[in-house]
Amino acid sequence: MQFFVDTALLSEIEEAAAMGILDGVTTNPSLMAKAGVQDFDAHYRAIAQITSGPVSAEVISTTYADMIQEARRLHAIAPNIVVKIPFIPDGVKALKTLKEDGIPTNCTLIFSPLQALIAAKAGATYVSPFLGRLDDIGHEGIEIIRQIRRIFDNYGFETQILAASLRHPYHVLLCALEGADVATMPFAVLKQLFHHPLTDKGLAQFLADYQKLHVRA
Numbered sequence: 001m002q003f004f005v006d007t008a009l010l011s012e013i014e015e016a017a018a019m020g021i022l023d024g025v026t027t028n029p030s031l032m033a034k035a036g037v038q039d040f041d042a043h044y045r046a047i048a049q050i051t052s053g054p055v056s057a058e059v060i061s062t063t064y065a066d067m068i069q070e071a072r073r074l075h076a077i078a079p080n081i082v083v084k085i086p087f088i089p090d091g092v093k094a095l096k097t098l099k100e101d102g103i104p105t106n107c108t109l110i111f112s113p114l115q116a117l118i119a120a121k122a123g124a125t126y127v128s129p130f131l132g133r134l135d136d137i138g139h140e141g142i143e144i145i146r147q148i149r150r151i152f153d154n155y156g157f158e159t160q161i162l163a164a165s166l167r168h169p170y171h172v173l174l175c176a177l178e179g180a181d182v183a184t185m186p187f188a189v190l191k192q193l194f195h196h197p198l199t200d201k202g203l204a205q206f207l208a209d210y211q212k213l214h215v216r217a
Contacts (some may be wrong), residue, residue, distance in 0.1 A: 001176050004053070004184035006164065008035040008043065012187035013050050024053035026106070026128075026164065026184040028084070029060060041077055048078035056106045056126075058084035067094040075103045082125060084108045087115050092122045099123030106162060113147035120152060120159035126182065131175070132165035141165075142174040149179040169193050 002023035005016045008031040016022040025047055029040075037043045044057045055078065059070045067090065071083040082104045085091045091107065098105050099122070106126040107119035111134060116127040129148060131141030148161050160181035166172055169192050175183045 001180060002053075002182040003190065004056075004162070004182055005187050005190060006031070006166075006184045007187050008032045008037055008047075009187070010043075010046060010050065013047060016187060016190060017050055022051055022053065024055065024082075024182070024184075025051055026056040026084075026162070028058045028108075041074075044074065044077050044081060048080050052080060054082045054104065054106075054126075055080055056082045056084045056108075058108065059086075062086070062088065062090065064090040064093050064097075067091065068097055071098055071103060071105075072101070082106050084128075085124075087119060092118060095119060095122035095124050108164070111144070113144060113151055116144075116148045116159075116161075117151055120157040124159050126160045126162040128162045128164040128184075130165035131163060131171055132167040134165075135167075142171075142178060145175055145178045145180050 003021055004024040004026050005013060005022060006026045007013060008027045013025055032040055044055065048055045057074045059067050061067045061070050067085060074083050075081050084106045085094055087107055087109050095105050095107060104125040106128055107124040108128045110116050110127050110129040116129060119127045129144045134141035134144060145161060145163055152159060162182040162184060163175040163180040164184050166183055166185040166189060168189060172183050172185060172193060
């Protein structure tokens with residue numbers, strides 16, 4: 001499973017890349033605003049220079065013609081830019097056109113397996129089901145990954161499942177078990193994947209024992 005970080009902070013992207021486990025980046029207008037970004041295009045370019053993996057850049061248009069124009073401009077920023085398209089009728093229409101243009105897409109705001117099926121049929125490179133937001137309204141978010149995986153496997157779709165809105169390490173584990181192709185997560189969640197109390201306790205004991213021997217010497 002690939003690991004993407006869901007952030008617009010260059011410092012977080014650089015740190016994740018230095019770990020050697022970063023496969024890509026996802027962003028959205030909310031994350032850009034939170035990071036204080038004003039020139040979106042320049043920021044996308046900077047992100048794309050940190051990682052050679054896919055960098056999802058989201059359109060802010062809601063009509064077919066405007067989405068196509070914006071998508072072409074975004075993809076021209078860097079060859080690894082993947083254009084995020086919202087799951088709306090005009091967005092689905094745009095997915096088909098962008099597929100024909102050879103521009104990779106990430107269909108976002110997926111909340112049902114049938115939405116994912118439609119996006120895959122239209123030619124989306126990725127679909128982004130939002131687990132955490134489904135959990136928030138009383139649904140079992142991981143079930144959507146399970147159902148999409150089965151549908152895509154049934155019919156041989158090449159569209160990848162990009163599990164989004166992951167709130168904690170257990171979400172990441174469940175996505176790995178259910179066969180998500182990608183897990184995108186906040187940098188804080190990525191860092192949590194490294195921690196286990198027994199690892200911390202064991203390391204502290206090893207270092208303490210070494211220090212005792214060193215002091216005696």
